[in-house]
Structures are given as structure tokens and as C-alpha cells.
Amino acid sequence: MTDDTRSEIALRVNDVPHRLAVDNRRTLLDALRDDLSLTGTKKGCDHGQCGACTVLIDGRRVVSCLTLAVAADGAAVTTIEGLAGDGELRPIQEAFVRLDGFQCGFCTPGQICSAVGMLAEHAAGWPSAVTRDGSPQRKPELTEEEIRERMSGNLCRCSAYPSIVRAILEASARAAVAG
Known part of the structure; x- marks a missing residue:
């Protein structure tokens, strides 16, 4: 059985x-x-x-x-x-800490995992609901509006959204410089 x-x-x-x-x-x-x-x-x-x-x-x-x-x-x-490799924080994790992208911290693991996935989607050229030119041949510009839309499924009870958006923009800019 x-x-x-x-x-x-x-x-x-x-x-x-x-x-x-x-x-x-x-x-x-x-x-x-x-x-x-x-x-x-x-x-x-x-x-x-x-x-x-x-x-x-x-x-x-x-x-x-x-x-x-x-x-x-x-x-x-x-x-x-x-997410951290060899004891080193990823740029998105460092940016969350440095720019105070959390307050109570409860949502932070989900916010960071979502940001990692969202940045990969953006890098692959996937449009969002607010992407101005949704053509797959053109990578959308990563604006604050794009980030807010792409991260809209992650809620923060403390309302740390401005810092979360800044952290994602900074991490994205660091990745662009490095890569």
C-alpha cells in the first residue's frame, strides 16, 4: 500500500x-x-x-x-x-543596509529576494505595466516608477519604500558599472 x-x-x-x-x-x-x-x-x-x-x-x-x-x-x-556568497553581501544587500531600506526588518528578506529577481527581469529586458516602450528589443530604463511597479507585490508595514527604491537604484547602478 x-x-x-x-x-x-x-x-x-x-x-x-x-x-x-x-x-x-x-x-x-x-x-x-x-x-x-x-x-x-x-x-x-x-x-x-x-x-x-x-x-x-x-x-x-x-x-x-x-x-x-x-x-x-x-x-x-x-x-x-x-544570497551572500563567501561571506560577502551582494550589492543589493549592502545598499539596503547603508540606505536604511528596512525598519522593523520583517519584510526585508522578501524585499531583497524580490529585488534580486526584479533586477534580473529588468536586465533581461522584460517590460512592466509602466514601461514606456514595451518592445522586447529595448531594455526599459530603470526608473523609480519602474521599481515601484515591479516591487508592488512586496509590502512594507513600516513604509520604508523610498529607501527600498533608492537601494535598488544604487545596486543597479553598481552592477552596471561592474558589468
């Missing part, structure tokens, strides 16, 4: 392989926090409305509270704990 309510999944979380036996209804957020003890990803609303639980799956941002763990089987998952 097999148990149809559980599945064995393989995840590569922050470049570390994991095999988990999970209930088919378990969210990725709960698997990360409870099974792998990666508590940087926060449970905010548990309805996909606040973005506090944002992680990257194969480089794309997702709200992990609405993503079933079984749906991520075989994927590479990056959480806030996996």
Missing part, C-alpha cells in the same frame, strides 16, 4: 541538495522554515499578498506561501540565507 498523501522531493536550496518527504499539501515556505530550518523567509499573510515569503526558484521570484513544495521538486531554490 502506498501513501498518496506524501511525496519525496529533491530540492537544491542555496546550492545544497536536499531530499524531503513532504505532505503533498505542504507549502514551500513551511518546508523551508520547518524542515530545513531556513527561517529567514518570513510567513507574513500566508495568502500571497504581502511578499514577505518571496524566494527565487530557478532564478525567478515566487511567493513561497502559495507554492507547494512538490511543485518545486527538482528546482534550485534561493532564500535570503543563500
